[in-house]
Amino acid sequence: MAFTVNVKNASGFAPALAEREVLAAHETLVNGTGRGNDFLGWVRLPLQNNEEELARIEAAAAKIRSNSQVLLVIGIGGSYLGARAAIEFVRSPNYNLVVKDSPQVIFAGNTLSAWQTAEIFDMLEGKDVSVNVISKSGTTTEPAVAFRLFREYMEKKYGVEGAKERIYATTDKAKGALKSLADANGYPCFVIPDDVGGRFSVLTPVGLLPIAVAGIDIRQMLAGAKSMAEKLIHDKSMHNPAWVYAATRNALYRKGYTTEIFASYEPRVRYTAEWWKQLYGESEGKEGKGIFPASVELTADLHSMGQYIQEGERFLMETVVGFAEADETLQVPFALKNEDGLNFLAGHAVSELNNMAEAGTILAHMDGGVPVMEVTVDNASAYCFGELVYFFEFACGLSGYLLGVNPFDQPGVEAYKQNMYALIGKPGFEDRRAELEKRL
Amino acid sequence: MAFTVNVKNASGFAPALAEREVLAAHETLVNGTGRGNDFLGWVRLPLQNNEEELARIEAAAAKIRSNSQVLLVIGIGGSYLGARAAIEFVRSPNYNLVVKDSPQVIFAGNTLSAWQTAEIFDMLEGKDVSVNVISKSGTTTEPAVAFRLFREYMEKKYGVEGAKERIYATTDKAKGALKSLADANGYPCFVIPDDVGGRFSVLTPVGLLPIAVAGIDIRQMLAGAKSMAEKLIHDKSMHNPAWVYAATRNALYRKGYTTEIFASYEPRVRYTAEWWKQLYGESEGKEGKGIFPASVELTADLHSMGQYIQEGERFLMETVVGFAEADETLQVPFALKNEDGLNFLAGHAVSELNNMAEAGTILAHMDGGVPVMEVTVDNASAYCFGELVYFFEFACGLSGYLLGVNPFDQPGVEAYKQNMYALIGKPGFEDRRAELEKRL
Numbered sequence: 001m002a003f004t005v006n007v008k009n010a011s012g013f014a015p016a017l018a019e020r021e022v023l024a025a026h027e028t029l030v031n032g033t034g035r036g037n038d039f040l041g042w043v044r045l046p047l048q049n050n051e052e053e054l055a056r057i058e059a060a061a062a063k064i065r066s067n068s069q070v071l072l073v074i075g076i077g078g079s080y081l082g083a084r085a086a087i088e089f090v091r092s093p094n095y096n097l098v099v100k101d102s103p104q105v106i107f108a109g110n111t112l113s114a115w116q117t118a119e120i121f122d123m124l125e126g127k128d129v130s131v132n133v134i135s136k137s138g139t140t141t142e143p144a145v146a147f148r149l150f151r152e153y154m155e156k157k158y159g160v161e162g163a164k165e166r167i168y169a170t171t172d173k174a175k176g177a178l179k180s181l182a183d184a185n186g187y188p189c190f191v192i193p194d195d196v197g198g199r200f201s202v203l204t205p206v207g208l209l210p211i212a213v214a215g216i217d218i219r220q221m222l223a224g225a226k227s228m229a230e231k232l233i234h235d236k237s238m239h240n241p242a243w244v245y246a247a248t249r250n251a252l253y254r255k256g257y258t259t260e261i262f263a264s265y266e267p268r269v270r271y272t273a274e275w276w277k278q279l280y281g282e283s284e285g286k287e288g289k290g291i292f293p294a295s296v297e298l299t300a301d302l303h304s305m306g307q308y309i310q311e312g313e314r315f316l317m318e319t320v321v322g323f324a325e326a327d328e329t330l331q332v333p334f335a336l337k338n339e340d341g342l343n344f345l346a347g348h349a350v351s352e353l354n355n356m357a358e359a360g361t362i363l364a365h366m367d368g369g370v371p372v373m374e375v376t377v378d379n380a381s382a383y384c385f386g387e388l389v390y391f392f393e394f395a396c397g398l399s400g401y402l403l404g405v406n407p408f409d410q411p412g413v414e415a416y417k418q419n420m421y422a423l424i425g426k427p428g429f430e431d432r433r434a435e436l437e438k439r440l
Numbered sequence: 441m442a443f444t445v446n447v448k449n450a451s452g453f454a455p456a457l458a459e460r461e462v463l464a465a466h467e468t469l470v471n472g473t474g475r476g477n478d479f480l481g482w483v484r485l486p487l488q489n490n491e492e493e494l495a496r497i498e499a500a501a502a503k504i505r506s507n508s509q510v511l512l513v514i515g516i517g518g519s520y521l522g523a524r525a526a527i528e529f530v531r532s533p534n535y536n537l538v539v540k541d542s543p544q545v546i547f548a549g550n551t552l553s554a555w556q557t558a559e560i561f562d563m564l565e566g567k568d569v570s571v572n573v574i575s576k577s578g579t580t581t582e583p584a585v586a587f588r589l590f591r592e593y594m595e596k597k598y599g600v601e602g603a604k605e606r607i608y609a610t611t612d613k614a615k616g617a618l619k620s621l622a623d624a625n626g627y628p629c630f631v632i633p634d635d636v637g638g639r640f641s642v643l644t645p646v647g648l649l650p651i652a653v654a655g656i657d658i659r660q661m662l663a664g665a666k667s668m669a670e671k672l673i674h675d676k677s678m679h680n681p682a683w684v685y686a687a688t689r690n691a692l693y694r695k696g697y698t699t700e701i702f703a704s705y706e707p708r709v710r711y712t713a714e715w716w717k718q719l720y721g722e723s724e725g726k727e728g729k730g731i732f733p734a735s736v737e738l739t740a741d742l743h744s745m746g747q748y749i750q751e752g753e754r755f756l757m758e759t760v761v762g763f764a765e766a767d768e769t770l771q772v773p774f775a776l777k778n779e780d781g782l783n784f785l786a787g788h789a790v791s792e793l794n795n796m797a798e799a800g801t802i803l804a805h806m807d808g809g810v811p812v813m814e815v816t817v818d819n820a821s822a823y824c825f826g827e828l829v830y831f832f833e834f835a836c837g838l839s840g841y842l843l844g845v846n847p848f849d850q851p852g853v854e855a856y857k858q859n860m861y862a863l864i865g866k867p868g869f870e871d872r873r874a875e876l877e878k879r880l
């Protein structure tokens with residue numbers, strides 16, 4: 001088996017894009033000749049062998065695993081979604097509840113909720129803790145505020161010297177507030193490359209350290225990404241699965257399918273969907289354009305969003321991420337009295353039911369007017385996660401160029417920050433503050 | 441303070457609906473003269489005082505709390521989303537990780553994932569368990585399969601007699617597979633009223649038993665719902681907050697705003713958003729119509745979906761659910777060296793930052809072309825959750841009638857079930873099976 005993309009239930013809904021158009025987007029991406037080309041470090045990242053960095057990450061992870069019951073990861077957006085996606089996908093969506101052989105990984109600094117932050121303090125009680133603070137600049141409000149709070153906590157708990165043994169910074173190689181702070185305090189540093197944006201950073205130390213702490217084989221993950229990169233960079237044809245996905249979703253978008261639902265039949269894929277929503281939403285949602293990314297967890301949400309998908313407004317397309325292999329251990333038991341009438345299922349594997357639900361739903365949605373694309377990986381290994389990550393990243397670059405935007409900037413993220421700074425009284429924002437307060 | 445709905449940042453985006461149109465929808469709903477009027481039991485439910493049922497629920501909850509470390513709730517769609525929403529809203533989104541004074545509440549039967557189901561078995565290990573199986577018919581595949589598996593587990597663990605003391609059925613008052621099975625086995629039963637659909641059932645025993653087990657005051661929750669019902673049923677004017685919300689979102693929909701994003705700045709509201717997505721998506725998404733419901737958790741998702749919301753396709757409206765009261769205990773600490781430049785925030789409560797982020801984002805989104813509605817409750821009490829639930833339910837009924845659909849059916853949910861039954865080989869589906877298999 002292998003990684004596949006299947007669009008037979010989608011391609012009939014819109015005229016296909018010309019192959020030369022996809023080729024042009026491919027050349028633009030691979031040759032670095034398009035908009036945002038100073039942020040293309042992720043394209044060849046998995047082809048590089050940075051043994052020294054990997055060894056440092058593995059050593060830090062081993063130390064954290066040996067001296068901590070909790071790794072607190074402080075980061076927002078691309079600085080936590082990739083790691084959380086990997087941990088849920090490879091280990092479990094209930095990782096912190098069930099884990100026994102690795103530290104819990106608790107994500108902080110991705111909220112300004114005082115309730116949530118106070119609760120994290122409760123969750124640390126009685127446990128040994130390490131902290132990985134992840135920020136390119138060190139001045140993004142959410143993680144910076146959280147790091148102030150948790151650094152103080154660590155220094156109280158372990159002393160200033162002790163805290164140095166337990167705080168790891170993932171940040172710029174040379175500049176920025178977090179880099180200065182880390183250097184001044186002697187925290188070990190890992191580098192966020194200059195040419196890799198946050199939403200493309202899961203295969204850099206941003207993702208690698210927390211993922212390794214969770215007991216996942218990061219070399220296998222990188223090997224999966226590498227094999228995918230070799231395929232996608234070199235195959236200039238419609239056999240390239242990234243071409244198929246990017247071309248199909250753009251063809252559908254031009255035909256009026258403006259919303260894409262990322263669906264999976266496994267709860268472990270939920271945060272991969274959240275990671276995907278940032279990747280595509282932030283890369284494409286600009287200049288009044290872009291496919292709106294949404295997600296569902298099936299079959300659960302067939303009993304909530306299912307009605308809308310089947311019969312609501314017809315601007316939906318769906319992308320199902322599935323698994324080729326199935327564990328058939330768990331079977332539906334036979335019941336002597338058959339009170340629920342389910343004996344016709346007895347002896348079937350639960351995973352077989354899930355597969356039939358998936359196959360049946362794809363056809364039902366297609367019949368209801370929703371084009372469905374299918375992305376299938378073999379299993380929930382680190383290797384397959386790496387494949388999936390690189391596939392979606394590469395297809396995202398292609399897709400953004402097909403759409404005609406710069407897929408690597410995010411100018412709209414500033415708007416709320418400027419207003420927040422003004423309202424909270426940041427020096428230099430006095431005029432804006434006066435203006436906004438009139439409107440509250 | 442009190443419950444408020446504020447549409448000043450939305451109403452300028454579309455011509456208002458005529459008041460007589462909203463009045464007509466109100467009369468249709470309250471007088472029960474419209475489509476789906478056999479499913480209006482929820483409208484006056486909070487006005488009834490069913491003391492006997494409440495006392496039975498509280499007694500069952502007390503027993504479960506005294507003899508179990510886990511309550512396993514088996515149900516899908518409306519049979520779990522309401523309870524999960526309440527537990528996360530009133531207690532915590534990390535309830536199962538942090539709870540000390542109540543049983544964990546684990547939701548099963550809302551998936552066909554074998555991985556997830558097997559993991560739930562692991563999570564039960566070494567713990568005393570009770571089960572609440574929730575299904576009107578008892579034949580919905582997901583919960584029925586799960587109940588076969590977990591009933592077998594309970595009978596092995598506690599013996600057939602012991603299991604009877606730990607299994608509770610919430611189902612039809614008289615008919616159906618689960619009712620028969622429960623009666624035959626002597627499981628205590630709680631009633632799902634005939635005239636209340638799944639997505640409107642959180643204030644019936646469907647929600648009440650698991651919510652009470654989690655240590656939440658269900659009488660307070662019902663009191664909040666009652667006070668809201670008294671207001672919404674009787675106020676036939678644009679002072680009625682449900683009128684304001686239903687009329688505004690329909691006015692926007694008619695103007696081309698086809699997607700509504702439910703946003704909150706508190707992680708504890710995440711599953712209330714999931715519950716809301718079922719409520720509105722299933723009620724309105726039919727006949728090729730309806731607002732597509734999506735959700736974000738802010739400020740986290742300002743660093744993922746924020747770019748799209750600010751600058752993507754302009755068919756978005758946003759509804760922010762916020763809190764009037766704030767806990768100001770947690771403050772940003774002062775840092776002697778001010779390495780991160782955040783000393784201008786020192787001494788501010790984190791909740792104040794969150795409020796400024798919310799206020800600033802609302803203005804930024806509005807300036808970006810996204811109309812924003814605001815729904816504000818006082819706090820995260822059971823009472824306020826009850827208010828919120830009834831408000832969204834009543835507004836949903838109004839909204840569905842304004843849209844011109846039957847808000848109380850869900851015909852599209854059958855499509856996937858039929859295909860799944862056929863593919864898995866359910867007797868009677870042989871022809872469909874042959875047809876579908878050709879298409880796989």
